[in-house]
Amino acid sequence: MSYEDEYDPLFDDPQDEKPQIFARRELVEIGHVPSEKRIVGRENEIQSVGQYLRPVVNDDAPSSFIIYGKTGTGKSLVSRHVAMRARASGERRGNRIGVVYIDCSQDSTETQAACSIARGLNEESSTGIAVPRTGLGRSHYYARLWDILDQRFDAVIIILDEIDRLKADDGEDNILMQLSRAREAGKTSVNIGIIGISNKINYRDRLNERVKSSFGDDELVFNPYDANQLRQIMEARRDAFVDGVIEEGVISKAAALAAREHGDARKAIRILRNAGEFAERNGYSTVREEHLDAAQKRAEVDRLQELLSGLTPHTKYALMGLATLTANNPEDEFRTSVIYDAYRSVCADAGSETLTLYRVRDLLREQSFLEIIESYHTGGGRGGGSYTVHQLLKEPEIVFECVDTGAEDE
Template identity: 50%
Template sequence: MAEDGELTDIFDTGDIFANRELVRVGHVPELDRVVGRDEEIRSVGSALAAATEGGPPETTIIYGKTGTGKSLVSRCVTRQASRRAATNGAALKYAYVDCSDYQTETQASRELARELNEHLEAGESIPQTGLSAVDYRDITWDLLSDYDVDSLVVILDEIDKLENEDLLRSLSRARESGKSNTFIGVICISNKIEYRERLNERVDSSLQDNELVFDPYGAKQLRAILENRKDAFKPGVLSDEVIPKTAALAAREHGDARKAVETFYEAGRLAEKNGDGQVTEAHVDEAITQAEVNRFHRLVSGQTPHVKYILRALAALTASEEKKQFRTAEIYDLYTTIATQEGSDPLSHDRVRRLLKEQAFLGITESEHTGGGDREGSYLVHRLMRDPDIVFNALNADHGP
């Protein structure tokens, strides 16, 4: 039997974090933690204003790259609107559906019913299988009427992942078609600006009333976002360089706040794991490298052994030579050596050339035609878009060849 002293240790919460929830992905902080999105917050707020008094929420479409605060602002403002409605004596409910997790019309409709059921604390049992999208929507209409909901806001996040627009259409027409007396508004979110065309074609133009574009953050804004959450850490634990450095790196990565917050958290976890008393720049560097290795590993782990040999060849060339662009023939030579060492028959030159082009498509490499002189004609050169160390690391982490 262990002694008391040892037993209490197993729940030790460490010396680094005071409130780790604040820097966890998926956490929806309060509106006062949202930095530098005042105008966007005001726009979403004004679309929901009437609904805080039991009126119709306006449909809003939000575009912007990943990590620009689209999901956050939508969820925060909607939650706030629902609270305001309650103080006004109106019933404004909301449901958040991440369409990247629920891509079919049936899945998304089921998730909508489930979310509403939960927010209403209705305690209905929503069947997991056996119902159609229409059935799930009927459950939704019933819930809305049973609980006298005045207004409903549905957030369809990553809506471009949804297989079709039937759910959106049905929500925007629920009232006129007599399915529900509740005023329903939708916040559609997409990372793809191209999605606008598709929406324009398929859904009424009335949807385009409120269209917002979220721009990527600059280093200064990212710094402010992290500053505003530094109470996730215990006092004195963060060294001064951590926030500026994390922000600067994330700014370089397309101004993605998700990456900034993730790196912030991971740096803290590394310090904690190593038993270090402080989070330092070195932890930030390590967190970034680790994240890149993980991401790259996910990207390559599904690839065939030959693709991995090709990447290994290109990474080896990039690491050992001054120049960074290589002709297909140069890569092919090293590739055949590696493949043979691994006991496989090398693929043809042409096949390798095509596989390299495919990798460019995944963003792992970049290929371009370079004009040689008249005699040579143009030829294809390839460049690795990652640090070779990361590629080696990820390829080695991969079990299998």
């Protein structure tokens, strides 16, 4: 039986008239490392990172440093970009440079991070060394890593992104200690340059003295972008979209939205992508200014979800408690004991046990670390004693949406 000559509307009809929105969607994916011509206004930072990496590339004493800056200031992008250039430059001169990028919010234990570093630098077919994803103890992952380094490279650059999210198996900064002192300790002859990236400016204070001393004193701080730079960053990705699809004014308005809290390029790019997806889903042929509100809201939800990932359910309950209070009261600062009551009723709804007041206060304080909450001690005035108050830095609806979504996913 053959249908060869027949016309079958089931398959042969031109795909419904859905307008095409994206031409190269990967250009508006956050993890994508764009080519240099799309990188806006980071010349000085690129120069500085290059300076730090020069000894690694030239087979001199390794250097390690930390980059600080708020979300979306180009820390990850610039580090990856410069590391890739360092590798290429080394190659041109016969120096074998390995580059590995670790996101410590994903690989959040030392063992996982050590495993990912070893896997990222390995090529089993050439080393004959197997690095299973699970099943080895930390020290075995390190041992294999040193072997891999010695076999394959003259120097390596290890980027530890979101390093403040690393939960230490054993001592806060053991991995930094291991990596930064490996050569000195005779474990490998390869130069190891480390780029630590943190959103928190005080991260270095938490480090142990020995680790601190192996990190240079200089720190690199990336400042937020202004609305004009955000606009240029988005303009340089316009070809993610089909020609002419983005309406006049959309990019400027998106830049203004993304500049609101601080100039966050991640938010800018997400807003643009979300707006495109909104248009696509709803059958619009262009991306319009009125699509930006939904796009912005989704960008906020995505961001909070990222921040919440890996947090315990009780942290989420405490956050829900605070969000409920914030939504239902004129004031926006609440004492720990008040939040604790709200937290308990969230737990009751969720059918969960409750933690102690002190534990919840600590959880709240930890959130202030992640820029979800602001917590501070207040004098309390005449005869008032002192106490801690907490303020939610996100819109309560965003929290409701995230924590709900989180629960559905589980």
